[in-house]
Amino acid sequence: MNELAIDSKDLTKTYGSIRAVGGINLTVPRGAIYGFLGRNGAGKTTTIKMLLGLARPTAGAARVFGMDVSAERMSILQRTAFVSEKKTLYPSLTPTELVRFSRGFYPTWSDSSVDKYARLLEIPMKQRFEKLSNGNQTKVWLLLALSQGADLLILDEPTTALDPLSVDQLLHVLAEDGLGRGCTIFFSSHQLEEVERIAEYVGVIERGNLLMESRLDDIKSEFRLITAAGNSLPSQTSPQILSVAVEGNFYRYVVTKDAEGFAAGLSQNGATITNIVPLSLREIFLQLVRREQ
């Protein structure tokens, strides 16, 4: 059995001369929560569209549960639930009617999940979709996705327009219920705190390039901000040095691995190490994106 839920190889998408996704290699293990981070226009949605067969890759390939997204789209869609970035649905239908519509497509559909999430997320099920608030419209999408009994949830900006309480409820549902039944969750977001809270794996995309993909714990244990005082210290980036900021005699390094060894090297060059601190996901993300720019 393939141990990867999503696996892409040089996945590329170009629109004319614009390279929306530039040959990314994603590896999402089964049963994991994967946060796909990137700024607006970084290529998150295009990547998701290719995974769902809504856009054809210009080059490269992607597999979902070992199935090729171009050749076995129907089988993939049967096991995949999707929440779109644009939370529009049929305006004249009520959530109850949307449930009725969606139910027939999936043999794994669960009406008890509908009842459960409708109650939990406090969705007015008898109100027409167009009359719902933005937050409730997002919740309807989530209700439909969660009730599908899918093996893979692909969520494109799932917390858009949700209030903090609803975000909290959603993250709880994803972390507890989703993982509880072995579901893989792949979600894109720029809400770094949300990703940090539930994701086990993180991928950072910028200008169509995957800058980093790793376990969140590994990232947090490896990345360090080192502040050193000294003269003529290294001021160039390298695979180990993500960024360097120089202020007078003070050098602030963001290092991606072996922070202790790097600090020891600086000490040998006469530097005084004043601080070694871990970085939050937000800081790491900003450093990565700035370097790419």
Next chain:
Amino acid sequence: MYFWKCWRGTRVSFYVFLAIALTLAVLPWKIMDSAMRDLGPQQFFALAWMILVFASSGLLAIAGMSFGATGISEEFAHKTAGFLLTKPRSIRYFVWAGWAANALQFLTLTGTMVLVGASLLSWACHVQLTGRLLLTFVPGLIMTFLLFGMTYLLAILHKNGRNGFISSLGVVIVFPMICLAVQYFWHIHLPSPGDMYPVEMSQMVRHPELVAALPPLWPLVGWSLVAPACPLVAELVLEHTEL
């Protein structure tokens, strides 16, 4: 499922068209009953039948274009295509489910108009309904399928029902003009859906008895093959469409 959703989306239009269809089915003999009492029953029947055939053709044409502008094209216009096309069904399923849901509605309209209108006329004029008489509705029905299919295709090409409807209306207006121009200047007869009608409307007004004339076979066959080709092309177009 998608069939139900399409029906759910067009049912109000359907009820409106049904009400108009019933009114038009009853009107010919009601109007003529009071206006043309001095006509003989045969002539009265022929005129009323002609009105019924043209009224049904007109209504069905409008209904066909109106229904053609709904369906999967509206999914793009309303930005719900991402939701729909991530359901585990093929493009073919969505194209033909939408087509079938709408086709069934105007078939129901046709059936209602023909059955109610023809039965009323037959009863009022004591004329027996024959298969030959009922065949007079066939060109109108095929024309409706053509307009429906063309609008359906154009709406998908535009990814917008309203634009599809406007384009279709443009074709309906411009195409006969082109045919007439080509005929007038170069004496070439372009195939046209109008060929399905046995006689021209002006002729029929002067000679109502021609209403029972048999429609020509080959134009009927040809255009009834073109009608389902439109959603087929729409399907091919959608297969290559990306969101």
